């Protein structure tokens with residue numbers, strides 16, 4: 068029996084994507100070997116990677132100006148690799164601070180060049196409960212790029228509008244909300260996202276990059292760290308994580324099959340409304356700290372009246388077949404991660420459990 | 430029906446390791462989810478990663494002075510990350526050049542500091558057919574490290590002795606022969622190997638590092654690139670490629686179950702003797718360019734009298750259920766990769782095919 072998985076990442080994946088992997092794990096399409104045993108330069112694997120790229124292109128409507136890259140090292144490596152490529156000597160980059168991951172991105176960039184905080188919603192106690200408004204940003208029109216975190220996995224906030232940055236390239240860590248709904252890719256010079264929330268297993272990172280932007284990245288850094296190297300070699304400069312990319316392909320095929328990003332957005336909004344609806348209805352018991360227009364549809368965070376009740380909530384939910392609800396160690400409380408593979412029904416089950424939990428403990 | 434897989438990497442994996450993955454792909458140990466859906470910080474995944482480390486430690490006899498790390502980016506990223514950590518300003522590093530991969534390691538290091546060639550066996554036509562002798566090395570006793578490639582995947586040469594480097598830390602890219610036999614880990618300050626030959630799928634790199642060596646790596650580089658970061662966080666600084674590490678664990682468990690590295694060495698030597706025996710016996714037809722005491726037991730390369738015969742050999746072998754035999758595009762000819770998962774019987778089948786091929790075409 069499969070449990071209901073609210074893990075923050077690595078997270079649950081759509082069952083059909085896993086079943087497909089299981090069914091052909093020893094013999095990929097009659098080739099007599101597993102997909103992970105195929106050469107990354109053979110036609111069998113090439114078809115998989117090409118399909119993953121065309122599915123991403125189709126589902127997101129990626130324009131010709133942009134290119135998909137499969138990279139490794141997680142979003143954490145991009146925190147360093149982005150400034151390595153684009154923070155040329157003498158330049159400065161702007162960072163929008165909305166949570167733990169923005170802070171880490173900013174800290175890594177400091178080892179590589181000049182960085183500025185161009186907006187932050189940090190509270191005196193170091194928490195974040197919203198993203199900034201445009202009029203709170205103090206952008207440098209000469210910045211090498213502006214870096215933002217579209218969804219803040221730990222604090223449960225999400226940007227529901229894109230900052231206006233003029234001609235400055237906009238770079239976004241979308242690790243925890245990539246492909247949660249349709250979007251206009253052309254607003255971004257560089258989007259990156261670890262696969263392990265909405266797309267696949269950990270071990271591969273998807274980037275969607277504006278070709279002219281990455282082409283002007285530094286050439287005096289090692290080849291492996293240049294985005295242009297991976298772009299020129301169609302993500303086959305060195306051996307890619309073939310099995311992880313294959314699993315992403317399976318997930319993307321599922322996304323298309325269920326109706327694409329428009330359908331996922333409908334489900335994701337429905338899940339969010341169910342959860343935030345319950346939280347608002349029982350605001351005296353469940354405390355949801357995030358300001359309404361910054362609420363995340365991927366990570367819904369709240370606290371019960373006491374840490375002991377938080378723990379009991381997690382433990383009893385587990386008995387009821389729901390796992391992954393404990394808040395991040397730096398934030399405490401409860402975090403419900405409702406990535407694309409979590410169904411509306413899964414959330415209904417949790418909401419019933421929340422109602423029941425109040426009846427017993429409220 | 431599974432084919433006989435002589436791929437150079439990604440390569441064939443032991444069937445029991447794959448079957449284990451398939452059987453529990455949807456439900457890992459009754460947890461109701463796939464291992465790839467588990468949190469990297471949960472106890473279920475932790476047990477897997479810990480077991481992988483203890484199996485490596487036991488099988489290789491890794492001493493307390495050393496530590497196992499799981500990294501990403503492949504060996505190609507280590508080509509840059511090693512000098513990033515250890516080639517401090519003012520220092521110089523020595524490189525031993527024995528093939529394409531040594532050259533790439535050397536080229537990447539040049540972007541980061543001063544490097545010297547302390548030995549090379551390159552021929553005027555750019556090929557390599559042997560590794561150097563100790564008396565051919567001109568080592569710098571003050572070098573930050575000496576870098577070597579233990580097995581040259583493309584040219585089919587392998588070091589069968591370790592260079593004497595005094596007190597200078599010895600760093601080895603063992604991507605294509607890691608764990609082919611027992612070894613004395615203590616001779617090395619830093620060993621690294623992509624998993625996709627002897628250990629698992631692509632997407633994870635195993636390093637065995639001397640603790641005091643990585644502790645003195647540079648601290649003025651981004652945290653994600655410091656080996657010390659990964660050492661201090663037990664390879665959980667950021668999200669590791671959990672599925673790839675799980676598969677390595679399965680392969681390592683198989684290695685132990687069949688008898689450990691002593692047994693693998695016996696099989697690997699037997700496979701090598703079968704193949705080189707056939708090549709020597711039919712030296713007029715099969716041309717094996719590598720000098721005898723540099724012959725690789727992991728990648729056996731040879732050429733037929735004409736490129737057309739090479740192609741026919743590959744095509745007919747494929748019909749007979751043997752794949753992955755085409756030589757690297759930069760070397761041509763035939764390459765038989767006989768990593769740990771290739772059985773003695775697989776090699777016997779190939780040798781019979783080679784004999785038969787001569788009868789028909791010799």
Ligand SMILES: Cc1ncc(COP(=O)(O)O)c(C=O)c1O
Nearest residue numbers: 141142143168220242261667668
């Ligand atoms: C928004 C965001 N950025 C970055 C990261 C770090 O990703 P990784 O561990 O893959 O480096 C995470 C991990 O949860 C995240 O949620």
Ligand SMILES: Cc1ncc(COP(=O)(O)O)c(C=O)c1O
Nearest residue numbers: 305306503504505530582604623
């Ligand atoms: C000896 C050696 N080093 C390095 C590499 C590059 O490894 P990766 O593609 O994982 O970066 C290879 C790949 O075949 C190799 O055989």
Ligand SMILES: [Mg+2]
Nearest residue numbers: 166167219221
């Ligand atoms: Mg955050």
Ligand SMILES: [Mg+2]
Nearest residue numbers: 075076220221
């Ligand atoms: Mg997180």
Ligand SMILES: [Mg+2]
Nearest residue numbers: 528529581583
């Ligand atoms: Mg080589």
Ligand SMILES: [Mg+2]
Nearest residue numbers: 437438582583
């Ligand atoms: Mg190779």
